Amino acid sequence: MELKIKTFGAARDMMGGKEVVIKINGTNVCDLRKTLVATYPALADLRSLLIAVNQQYAEDSQQLKETDEIALIPPVSGG
C-alpha cells in the first residue's frame, strides 16, 4: 500500500522532503519501519524514530490504512 509520510528533523534531510510517499509491503507500522530503513538507510542511525499515526504514538503492531496521517518525528537537540 502507498502511504504519505510527513517528515521532521533529521528525517526530513535523510528522506529529501517534508512529505514523502512510500510504498510498503505489509500492513502495519513494523512493515513501514522496515521499508523506511531499507529505502533510507541513514534513518537507522536515529535509533529512536517516533512514528505517529493520526497524532498518536504508534506501536509496531498497529495496522495502517492509506488514509492515515503518518508523521516521522526524530529527536532534536538544539536549544
Place this chain on the structure above:
Amino acid sequence: MTKVNHFSQEERERYSRHFVLPQFGESAQQNLLQSRVAVVGAGGLGCPVLQYLVAAGVGHIAIFDHDNVSLSNLQRQILYTAADLNQPKAQVAAEKLRALNQHVQIDSFVNQLIASNALGLLKGFQLIIDCTDNFPTRYLLNDASVLLDIPLIHASIYRYEGQVAVFNYQRSANYRDLYPLPPRPEAVTNCEEGGVLGALAGIIGSIQANEAIKVLAGIGDPLVNRLLVFDSLTMESQIIQIANKNERKNILGLIDYDDFCNAPKKTTDMKEVTVQELKALKDSKANFQLIDVREPHEFDICNLDGELIPQAEIPHNVDKIAKDKQVVIHCRSGARSGNMVKWLESNHGFTNLYNLKGGILAWAKEIDTSMPTY
C-alpha cells in the same frame, strides 16, 4: 506549611495583569512566588524562558550554564548584547534579570551539570526546565527529574522546527518513553551545523515558559503525555499523544551520558583518503570518481567539483557510482559519507569506495584556506 506572602503595592501593580486574569488571580501568583525553578541552559530557549519567568514573578530561579557569550549567540539569544561577549552567560543573564524584577531570587551556576553533581544541585526545585543543546544533558536532566520526582519542561529546536513536552508530571511519560535511545552522533546535526532560525527559539522558548507557568500556577492542561511539534515554515503544529511505557522503572541512577550518547558504530574496515591524497589524485588527473553526498544548499556554499548525490538519493542512484575505478565520497566532515560508504559496501558489494577523511572542512583547512566553510 508554606509561608503566605502579602503582596506589596508595587507587586500588586507589577502583576496586575495576572491578578485580573480569570483562573489566575492572587492565588496563582502566590504559587509562582513560592516556586523554585532550575533553568538549565541560558541560550536560545533559555533567554525567553528566563525573561518570562522572572517577569512573571517566579520566586526563586537558578540558572545553569557553563558557556560564555559568543558573537554567533546574538542572532537569537536576546538577553545578551555585544558588550557581553566572552562573559559567562549564567552571570550576565542573572544580572540583567535582577534589573527586570528585584523580587525574584536569582542564582547562577557556571559549572557544568554532570552525573556526579546533578542530583545534589537539582534537589529541592519544583521544576526543571531543559533549555540545553545536546543529547547527553537532555538524558541527564530527564533521569534526574525522574529520580528526584521533579517535573521537567522539555523543549528543543532544529532549523525551523521545535518540540515541547512536559515530562514526569505526576509520574507521566518521560523523555525515554518517547525516545528510549539517543541518535548516533553522526546522524544528527546541532544548531551550529544545521542552523536555527532566531525567532523560532523565541517562539518555542515562550511556549516552554508558558507550560512552566501553567504547571507552577496549577492552571490549564499542560503538555503531559503529549508532544507538541511545530514547523515555523508552514506554521503547522501537531500534538502527538505519547504512550507512557513505564521506562522510569529502568532509571535507577545517573549514568555516563557522554558514553550513552556516543554508542560506537559497528566498524568495518572502511577505506579512507586524506585531503592531500585527494589533491594528488586531482592534480594528476587520475581516473577516479568524486561524489558529494551533501545537500544542494551546502554544495552552493563550497564544493570540490564532485558529482552531487545527496545522501537520501544514494539508494536510488547506485547505478551512477562506478565499480571499475576508485570512487571518493565526501560530505562536510566525513560522517555522512562514511555512512554511505558502509551502506554501499554492505548492500551493493562495492569494494572501490574511499571516504574523504575530515570531509570538505579538512580540505578548507589544509588545502584551500580561501574556501568558505559553514
